[in-house]
Amino acid sequence: MKVSSLPADDDSCGWFHLSKPRSPEPAHRGQRSARWVIIGAGFTGLACARQLALNFPDDEVVLVEAQEVGLGPSGRNAGFAIDLPHDIGADDYIGDIALARTSLKLNLAGQSILRDLVDQYRIDCQMKACGKYQAAVENRGIAVLDAYRRGLEKLDQPFQMIDAEELPEHLGTHFYRKALFTPGAVLLQPSGLVKGLADNLPANVTLYERTPILEVEYGAKTVLKHAHGSITADKLILANNSFGMRFGFLQGRMLPIYTYASITRPLTEEEQARLGGKPFWGAIPADPFGTTVRRTPDNRLLIRNSFTFNPDGRSNRKYNERFVRRHKASFDQRFPMLPDVTFDYTWGGALAMSRNHNGFFGELAPNVYGALGCNGLGVTRGTVTGKLLADWLAGQRDGLIDFLLQTPGPNSNPPEPFLSLGVNMNLKWGQYRAGRES
Known part of the structure; x- marks a missing residue:
């Protein structure tokens, strides 16, 4: 089968350009075979490749990335390594307590893996275990914070409610009326982290960058064809999120949603003093369609809001040009004391969403697996x-692996054109309803 859509992220991502430069690994040319081949060198693929190499030290693991590491979705998010579950469908945003506790274990395990690797390899990614704020300005947003507080009490997790008069000491801005602070989140520079992980893989991992797969032949072995040759896999692992649909699996079950961010030039010392607040922090909105804000350790401010549904999973620069004006309006609302601060970069990045908020973990077909x-x-x-999939393939089982295997996976989407109509209407309505939160 031909791969019908290929990743096409543009070069506008600020995180990529502001992180430590690296020399990409060469693209693959010719023919080769390997027992393990992984598609996608984002967080999932890198974790899976590392753990497979440790579990099978005598095997060669091949990791294939269509673009350059750090340029794709893993390097384009807002840089929050979240610990707490947040079920937006539940009245208290926690829902089933057993499910929430398992989600918390998974997230904490992911944090722990990354912290250990950053410490071990001294990866330059601005990692800060400084917690996060969930901030509100509308009455509806404040009600969300109160509901989430009740859920966190049920989950027995620490938090702090911060009122409007205290918030400027934390965030500098007087914009918000209330915030809920949770101490367990970790903030980081995502592209810097992904680059560092890729540069410190075990010796028996071979990474090929800029090697988009154009065609796949499934059988006892999987043959992956690209413009300059082919790679034959005894076992194939898909770690490419919504592009897994382009390889013939979970078709019509994932939603490539793009969200957009802008990051400023560095603040001068005088501007930093005018802003006040803590030297670095991250605030997510009470309303999921609102604005995420970060102050980074290198004294930049990031604004992230606005959403589009890109069914082919590919970026479109026209949206950057459209949403940078919205970012500036959101910035001016929050930081009127910084009228002369401009944006250095504006970019979009993909989220692989599903309507029931479930991912897939396990076997997709004989000798084909995915996370x-x-x-x-x-x-x-x-x-x-990614790490647990590699452990499962090595014959290991534990409670988290069993939980992931039993998860029903993404549910089906309606057919087109109803899907695009429905998703776009929901995105527009959600952003409109967010009001001043955006």
């Missing part, structure tokens, strides 16, 4: 599911 669909938790959930 797909992180639903906005790619940093932690992608890392831990």
Whole structure:
């Protein structure tokens, strides 16, 4: 079968350009075979490749990336390694307590893996275990914070409610009326982290970058064809999120949703003093369609909001040009004391969402496996599911692996054109309803 759509992220991502430069690994040319071949060198694929190499030290593991490492979705998110579950369909945003506790274990395991690797290899990715704020300005957003507080009490997780008069000491801005602070989140520079992980893989992992797969032949072995040759896999692992649909699996079950961010130039010392607040922090919106804001350790401010549904999973620069004006309006609302601060970069990045917020973990077909669909938790959930998939393939079992294997996976989407109509209407309505939260 031909792969009908290939990753096509543009070069606008600020995280990529602001992180430590690296020399990409050469593209594959010719023919080769390997027992293990992984498609996608994001958080999931990198974690899976590392753990497979450790579990099978005598095997060669091949990791294939269509673009350059750090340029794709794993390097384009807002840089939150989230610990806590957040079920937007539940009244208290926690829902079933047993499910929430398992989700918490998964997220904490993903955090732990990344912290250990960053420490071991001294990866330059601005990792800070500084927690996160969930901030609100509308009455509806404040009600969300109160509901989530009740859920966190049920889950026995620490938090702090911060009122409007105290918030400027934390965030500098007087914009928000209330925030819920949770101490367990880790903030980081995502592209810097992905690059560092790729540069410190075990010796028996071979990474090929800029090697988009154009055609696949499934059988007792899988043959992956590209423009300059082919790779034959005894066992194939898909770690490419919504592009797994382009390889013939979970078709019509994932939603490639793009969200957009802008990051400023560095603040001057005088601007930093004018802003005040803590030297680095991250705030997510009470409303899921609102604006995420970060102050980075290198004294930049990031604004992320706005969504589009890109069914082919590919970026479109016209949206960057459209949404940068919305980012500027959101910035000006929050930081009127910084009228002369401009954006250096604006970019979009993909989320692999599903309507029931479930991903896939396990066997897709004989000798084909996948960990797909992180639903906005790619940093932690992608890392831990990639590692656990490699452990399962090595014959290991534990409670987390069993939980993932029993998860029903993404449910089916309606057919086109109803799907695009419905998703686009929901995105527009959600962004409109967010009000000042956006």
